Amino acid sequence: MCPGSGLLKGQLRGGFCLYVSGMACDGERGSGLGNRLRGPVRSVWAKHDRDAEGWLPLWRHMEDSAAVAGLLWDRWLPANVRDLISGALPGGERDGRRLAVWLAGMHDIGKATPAFACQVDQLADVMRAQGLEMKTRRQFGPDRRLAPHGLTGQVLLAQWLEEQHGWSGRQSAQFAVVVGGHHGVMPDHGQLKSLDDRPHLLRTPGPSRAVWQRVQGELMDACADEFGVRDRLAVWRAVKLPQPVQVLLSALVIVADWIASNPDLFPYFPQAAHCTGAERVAAAWQGLRLPEPWSAEEPPQDVGELFGTRFDLPPGAVVRPVQAAAVRLARTMSQPGLVVIEAPMGEGKTEAALAVAEVLAARSGAGGVFFALPTMATGNAMFPRLLDWLKRLPTEEGTRLSALLAHSKAALNDAYADLMRKSAQRIAAVAVDEEDRPWRPADDKRAASAELVAHAWLRGRKKAMLSSFVVGTVDQLLFAGLKSRHLALRHLAVAGKVVVIDEAHAYDTYMSAYLDRVLSWLGAYRVPVVVLSATLPAGRRRQLAEAYAGAESTVSAEEFEAVARTDGYPLLTAVPPGGTPVIECPPASARETSVRLERLDDDFGVLADRLATELEGGGCALVVRNTVNRVLETAKVLRERFGDDAVTVAHSRFIDVDRAAKDADLLARFGPPGKSQERPRGPHVVVASQVAEQSLDVDFDLLVTDLCPVDLLLQRMGRLHRHQRGHNQGDRPHRLRTARCLVTGVDWTGPVPVPVRGSVSVYGAYGLLRSAAVLLEHLDGPRRPVRLPQDISPLVQNAYAEEAAVPPGWAEGMDTARQRHEEHRKDQAERAGTFRLDAVGRPGRPLIGWVAAGVGDADDTRAGRAQVRDSKESLEVVVVQRRADGVLATVDWIAPDKAGLELPQDRPPAPGAARAAAACGLRLPVQFSYAEVMDRAIAELEELYVPAWQVKDSYWLAGQLILVLDGDCQTRLAGFSLRYSPCDGLEVTRD
Known part of the structure; x- marks a missing residue:
């Protein structure tokens, strides 16, 4: 404790002491919020660490938060965000910064209430000694939960603006709601009404009420003066703050609060009582070392x-x-x-x-x-x-840019893992999930020019x-x-x-x-x-x-x-x-492809015979199926005809590490000329699901595809003759130099095509029939080829037109399918509206109740993804094997340095083994998405619960459902038999 500070008589339990009045300590000389305050207001606390026997006065935390907000504005917030906020205020950039700093400083004013202060007995006793009487936490009872400090802060700020500065309720609410929402949820009208009915939660009735009111007013007055907004309040009263600006200010205050609440960056008293606020903030910012935003330069005109x-x-x-x-x-x-x-x-x-x-x-x-x-x-x-x-x-030299791969399995991506490793050499890379979890600050090593970092503080789930x-x-x-x-x-x-x-x-x-x-x-x-x-x-x-x-x-x-x-x-x-x-409408490049379409009966034997004919002189064919089961059935038949080595399978039902290896293998063998080094010389067939549609730069000589919506069929056709191989495709087998697509998965014999059941369950009958209808001119009669790119837009627009032409004889079947399609779309739209955010409100409308009746936390988990995708919630498991000696281990077919690593159950596995196991994640198929089956599957999987894997040092496996395969890669789960093959992925059959 600094010499000369006015100490309360005696020591509090726990061995820490407080100062509340008298001379400022050496570290507080000069300007600062603390210098403006005397008396009981200095006893109000904001933070308490029971273990470290430390505390933080509210004025100090308010000052810290405001200073951090200023640094975030100056050094971290992108220019377009600053411009949007500033553009809503009469004083422009200067007003924008002042408002952000002031609101960050005010964010915890709700802690200057008896409902909050009563939570720590020894700190509450000190406040009582200063005239701030309050009930105990027990005496408040359940009512106290109706006064979270964000809500009370919003009310206090609004009252101050209205009573002291003449603002209306609507004018004050659009600013005060930023304080109310600093813990992630803006209060709603019901919460405000409940608090209004319980004024004792804001100020203790009786003689002490005036002390509480004076302390709250002193804090707000001091913030207005210290952060330079007092003379702006009269001007801001006329501002109608757009809702996007309210959101951005709320987010900035949240970030500032999280940083200022980190005790490793901003230590508690008494240890920190000797330093000035400026020294404190400078040390914290240097330790945090947040990368500054990208400042894009105008690129070359050429x-x-x-x-x-x-x-x-x-x-x-x-x-x-x-x-x-x-x-x-x-x-x-x-x-x-x-x-x-x-x-x-x-x-x-x-x-x-x-x-x-x-x-x-x-x-x-x-x-x-x-x-x-x-x-x-x-x-x-x-x-x-x-x-x-x-x-x-x-x-510019010394620039540091933060980069992130944002999905739940990002840490298993080699490029991202390598970036994290390099960042950890310069930064104390500790993953932080919650705003109140401490982490160690970075060291002060200087970064190289144009350094790319996966910054520790920016890797938390919410950040x-x-x-x-x-x-x-x-x-x-x-x-x-x-x-x-x-x-x-x-x-x-x-x-x-x-x-x-x-x-x-x-x-x-x-x-x-x-x-x-x-x-x-x-x-x-x-x-x-x-x-x-x-x-x-x-x-x-x-x-x-x-x-x-x-x-x-x-x-x-x-x-x-x-x-x-x-x-x-x-x-x-x-x-x-x-x-x-x-x-x-710019011209297309000179690359053009004409694709001849043909019907092909949906019979595995017919497919095998046709491929044998087409690939007689060699060549690479892609067969795309709409369901994984059809992929596996097709591959089985084709292997009998062509041999195991001539058939490759690709679909979504592989463990993660195998799926990545599959993609890499496809690119290595079937990628662009000059990049693919191993293109098969003899006949080869890749049988794939929809994974072949997107973002894979692969090139095949022949395409066979199940009927699907025409836009997706065109995506599949984009993998056919994708690159030029020799003059006029002369490097392809002679028979395959003309691009051809065989359309199957349909019974073509009736008056209306009948797609196979699996395709209907995935895409719906209407989209499939519309696709078939627009393709008729390419399938019948002279069979005009599909010209790419010229025919892409006409085919797509005709397939999705509201008033589309119906082929003769199709009217009844098309009408039935369309009716079901429209009902499904209406149902989707209605269900999507349940938790969907409201549209942007008019300027000046406060964000009160902005996310009311929401979903709580949303993140990239199977449950989180199900909230924004119309799909059944799926089960994800980590696949391991049980060795002959009964020991669990990583699966034995992956890379030699990762295969067969022991996973002991009495202690956390070695980090390398745990990561290798986590890389074997697998999403179980739709059979396990139905409620009764899912519940049974979870119950069976949870029978293998390993407490040693749930500790912090074993975060790769903590909380994961573990699927154990035997030595033959088989197991049973919820009434199904499961078999896994590195070649074919997961096969599921009912017992």
């Missing part, structure tokens, strides 16, 4: 130079017209906004998106990029590409998206439209970035309802968004444009209708925030 310096292009590669046009459009938009890029498969949309993102970031002040992809597998494939791009960006550059599943974006705790943080994360949404056609009505709501908020935040698709229906294009423009847009319905009527392809659509859509 598009060839831009692409040549940013991407690893093959020799002689030229920028494609779509890529050049997209960059030009991004540069000439009236304001950075939404850019939709529709172009054929293999046209370089990913590179175009990153180039456009760089332009839009430079123009808007965005501080990073979020790349949203449909699946974890596509995210894993994208992450190293993003890192390569980041390494090529021009940056991950705050990294500057993020690759993740689209679920992470859709969560921004889900009423959930700490939603404001997700909004801050996306508001400061350029958002790229890949494979936009892949999302059904349920997911699209969330995506459209998120887009409406992104438009309100003026976030640049890039949407990519090869096969986007015109109606969906219009919906995306309207959602981004927002309900308040002045753009006419006719202008949006023009977006839907456009039939050009490739196609670029730009929508400035609130502005008129701009449409451009």
Whole structure:
């Protein structure tokens, strides 16, 4: 304790002492919130550590939080976020910073209430001695839970603004709600009414009430003076704060509070009582070392130079017209906004998106990029590409950029794991999940120029998206439209970035309802968004444009209708925030493919015979099935005909490490010329599920596919003759130099095609019949080939048109299928609305009850993903084996250094063994998603509960469901027999 400080007489239990009045200690001389306060107000506490016998006065925590908010504003918050906040205030940037600092300082004012202060007896006794009488925690009873300090803080601030500064209730609420929501949920009207009915929770009745009121007023007055807002309050009274600004301020206050609440960065008293506030904050910020946001420079005007310096292009590669046009459009938009890029498969949309993102970031002040992809597998494939791009960006010396792979199994991704290892060498890399869990500050080693880091503090479950550059599943974006705790943080994360949404056609009505709501908020935040698709229906294009423009847009319905009527392809659509859509139709590249379609009877023997004929002279065929069971049945038949070595299986029912190896193997053997080194010379067939549709740059000589919606069928066709192999495809087997696609999975013999049952369960009958209908001219008569890319847009638009032509004789079957389809879409939309975030409210409307009746926490778990995807909740397990001696071990067929590692049950496994086991995660198929079967399966899996694996040192396996296979890779679960094969994945049969 500093000499000269006024000490309370005696020592409190636990051995720590308090000062509440008299001279300031040496460390408080000069300016500061503490210097403005005397008497009882100094006894009000904010933090207490029972174990370390430390405490923190409220004024100090308020000062810490305000200082952190100022540093976040100056050094961490992207320019576009600062601009949006500042633009709502008459004093611009200066007002924006002052408001953020003041609200961060005020966030815990609700702790200056008896409902909070009574929680620690010895600290409450000190306050009582200063005239702040209060009941004990027991005496308050259950009523105390009606007064969380965020709620009481909102009420106190609103009262102060209204009583001392003449604000109305509506005017004060739009500012005070930021304080009320600093623990992740804005209070609702019911909570405010309950507290209003219990004033004793705010101030103890009787003589002590005046002391409480004086202390609360002194704290708020001191904050207004210390943080420079007193003379601004009269001006701000007339401000109508937009809801997006309220959200961003709330998120900034949350982040500032979390940092200032970390006792390793901001130690408690008495240990910390000797240092000044400035010294304290400087030391904490140096220890935290948050990477600053990306400050994008305007990229080279020459598009060839831009692409040549940013991407690893093959020799002689030229920028494609779509890529050049997209960059030009991004540069000439009236304001950075939404850019939709529709172009054929293999046209370089990913590179175009990153180039456009760089332009839009430079123009808007965005501080990073979020790349949203449909699946974890596509995210894993994208992450190293993003890192390569980041390494090529021009940056100032010493720049540190934070990067993150955002999905639940990111730590198993080699590229991300390598980034974490490198970061850990410079930073104390400790994963932090919750805001109140301590972590050790970083050391002070200086980073190299343009360092990419997976920052420890930004890897927590709630903070991950705050990294500057993020690759993740689209679920992470859709969560921004889900009423959930700490939603404001997700909004801050996306508001400061350029958002790229890949494979936009892949999302059904349920997911699209969330995506459209998120887009409406992104438009309100003026976030640049890039949407990519090869096969986007015109109606969906219009919906995306309207959602981004927002309900308040002045753009006419006719202008949006023009977006839907456009039939050009490739196609670029730009929508400035609130502005008129701009449409451009650049030419396609010179790459063209004509694909001849044929029917093929749905018979495994017929398929085997046809492939034997087609591949007689060698060649590589891709067979795509709509269900995993059909994949496995097909592979069994084809292996009997061609041999085991000539058939490869790929689907989603492999353990993670095998799935990654499958993708790598496919790329190595069937990837682009010059990159694939092992393309089979003899006949080879890959039998795959939908995993072959997305983000795999593979190239086959022949395609066989089950009938599916036409946009997805075109995606599959994008894997056929994807690259030029010799002049006029002369390096392909002679019979396969013409691209051909055989369509099966349908009984073609009746008046109306009948798709196989599995396909109907996946896609619905209507989408399959619409697909068959638009393909008829390519399947019948002269059988005009499908020309890629010319026919992509016409086929997709005709298949999804509201008033589509019906082939003769199909009317009854089509009407029945359409009715079921519309009922299903209506049901999806209604269910999506249950927890979907409301639309952006009018400026000045407070965010009271913003996420009321929400889902609680939302994260990237199987339960979390089920909230934004219309799919049954699935079970995920970690697969291990039981050796002959009874010991559990990692499976024996993976890499030699990871196979067969012992997993002892009496102690935590070695870290390498635990990680190797965790890499063998597997999602069980739909049979285990039905409630009764799932409950039985969980109960059986939980019989293997290993307490030694649940400790902190064994986080790889903690909380996981373990599926144990025997030496023959078999087991039984919930009435099913399970067999796993590294070649075929998981096979499930009913006992």
